[in-house]
Amino acid sequence: MKTTTLTQRIRSPEDIQVGDYVVKTHRRYQLVPCDIERSITGEAIKPIILFGWPYDAGEPSKVRAVCLPFVMVQCCKYGIREAIDTRQDVLMKVDKTYAKAAKPKPEKKMKKGKGKKRNKRKKRKNK
Secondary structure, three states: OOOOOEEOOOOHHHHOOOOOEEEEEEEEEEEEEOHHHHHOOOOOOOOOOEEOOOOOOOOOOEEEEEEEEEEEEEEOOOEEEEEEEOOOOEEEEEEEEHHHOOOOOOOOOOOHHHHHHHHHHHHHHOO
């Protein structure tokens, strides 16, 4: 059985190139505690770092432009463009087949006149 690797961890933002497909895996949040006692005494206030999942984690996007630390991407599913800050969001490269699978298939359109003919037949039968 042949297995394929669909994801590749991006070691640094410099690895991102135009045309790559990426997904957001998680987001870094930095919070500064409001500690009045430490600020009065002169102690260093250390930020609290939290990790969470963005609302669109796992949605593939195509890289359109790179200007570090920002990356301009276009969502494969909805076509919306977004600027991602690589200092805050952690990205992972994905395979092209994964990204193409996320695109919705276009709905089939009815041929002109088919719906009208059926309506006319029903009207004739009713008369």
